[in-house]
Amino acid sequence: MTKPHNFSAGPGILPEEVLKQASQACINFDNMNLSLLEISHRSKNYEAVIEESQSIIKELFEVGNDYEVLYLGGGASLQFAMVPYNLLRENGTAAYVNTGVWASKAIKEAKIIGNTNVIASSEDKNFNYIPKGYAIPTNADYLHITSNNTIYGTQLKQFPKSPIPLVCDMSSDIFSRKINANDFTLIYAGAQKNMGPAGSTMVMVKKDALGKTGRKLLSMLDYQVHIKGGSMYNTPPVFPIYVTLLTLKWLKQNGGVAWIEKINQQKADLLYNEIDRNSLFFGTTTVEDRSNMNACFLTNKPELEPEFDKLWKEANISGIRGHRDVGGYRASMYNALPLASVQVLVDTMKEFEKKFA
Ligand SMILES: *Cc1c(COP(=O)(O)O)cnc(C)c1O
Numbered sequence: 001m002t003k004p005h006n007f008s009a010g011p012g013i014l015p016e017e018v019l020k021q022a023s024q025a026c027i028n029f030d031n032m033n034l035s036l037l038e039i040s041h042r043s044k045n046y047e048a049v050i051e052e053s054q055s056i057i058k059e060l061f062e063v064g065n066d067y068e069v070l071y072l073g074g075g076a077s078l079q080f081a082m083v084p085y086n087l088l089r090e091n092g093t094a095a096y097v098n099t100g101v102w103a104s105k106a107i108k109e110a111k112i113i114g115n116t117n118v119i120a121s122s123e124d125k126n127f128n129y130i131p132k133g134y135a136i137p138t139n140a141d142y143l144h145i146t147s148n149n150t151i152y153g154t155q156l157k158q159f160p161k162s163p164i165p166l167v168c169d170m171s172s173d174i175f176s177r178k179i180n181a182n183d184f185t186l187i188y189a190g191a192q193k194n195m196g197p198a199g200s201t202m203v204m205v206k207k208d209a210l211g212k213t214g215r216k217l218l219s220m221l222d223y224q225v226h227i228k229g230g231s232m233y234n235t236p237p238v239f240p241i242y243v244t245l246l247t248l249k250w251l252k253q254n255g256g257v258a259w260i261e262k263i264n265q266q267k268a269d270l271l272y273n274e275i276d277r278n279s280l281f282f283g284t285t286t287v288e289d290r291s292n293m294n295a296c297f298l299t300n301k302p303e304l305e306p307e308f309d310k311l312w313k314e315a316n317i318s319g320i321r322g323h324r325d326v327g328g329y330r331a332s333m334y335n336a337l338p339l340a341s342v343q344v345l346v347d348t349m350k351e352f353e354k355k356f357a
Contacts, residue, residue: 196244
């Protein structure tokens with residue numbers, strides 16, 4: 001059987017050639033006749049990996065040297081704590097927009113560290129839309145938003161014009177579309193959704209925003225310590241960083257973010273058009289806030305779910321079961337997913353309608 005059409009929500013699909021290069025590096029990295037897994041992170045061969053992976057992030061984001069790039073452990077979830085710990089002043093307040101489970105978890109950590117103000121939320125409708133038109137308090141230390149809500153399938157199409165430092169969790173749509181990264185003070189993303197494997201989290205931060213909290217920081221939780229150590233204060237997640245670098249090089253070589261944004265739009269249009277056309281399916285979110293990365297949909301005949309499940313499994317589709325908080329189906333269409341895989345899913349939905357409508 002050939003490789004399934006992989007719609008996994010995360011860890012998500014990676015390009016085939018990246019997986020091949022990564023497996024090669026496990027045996028013989030950089031013609032050293034040593035595995036990448038058994039060499040010093042301080043070797044010059046690996047230092048080149050860290051440096052290139054930092055510079056490719058800046059290049060793709062089109063930012064200058066006022067930003068630093070780090071690769072840290074602990075997942076995006078550790079950033080829920082590190083962000084307020086490093087940016088929220090002792091007597092300051094942080095503003096948060098609550099758009100789902102991940103944002104709620106970020107808010108929970110911030111509340112432990114200091115004053116937190118949830119200025120907008122879509123919890124009233126099970127997070128099926130993006131709140132808009134809220135006022136941003138100008139005296140808060142920062143505004144935290146989530147660009148794409150992986151579980152509910154909503155995405156910020158327009159970022160708020162923020163008078164205060166803007167912090168964004170981009171875990172599930174980083175490098176999926178053009179953004180103006182210079183509008184952000186800090187961007188973080190767990191790699192395993194759209195830029196690499198699990199195990200490393202990218203943090204890009206404006207240097208001049210740091211060191212202002214009045215708090216004495218634990219070393220491992222201090223961005224400045226990691227910056228000073230060149231993202232190697234301690235042993236970094238060497239292999240996840242390498243695979244992330246390969247994935248970003250794949251993106252760049254094929255035409256970069258502008259190239260993938262077009263394809264991601266084609267994939268999303270193809271699937272959402274079918275969800276809207278097909279008499280047996282409907283989308284779960286507000287149309288204008290639909291995510292191009294994670295499309296959530298239900299069938300209006302839930303008793304037929306086992307039949308649809310049979311069909312998509314026969315079509316060699318994998319990973320479209322919905323999150324337990326939403327139910328139904330979720331098709332994640334990350335950068336590495338080919339348009340052809342979405343076409344297979346759409347054909348399967350059509351077949352389902354033909355048989356059962
Ligand atoms: C998956 C996800 C997280 C959590 O990431 P971990 O690396 O598992 O901690 C946070 N935010 C968003 C938007 C996510 O999709």
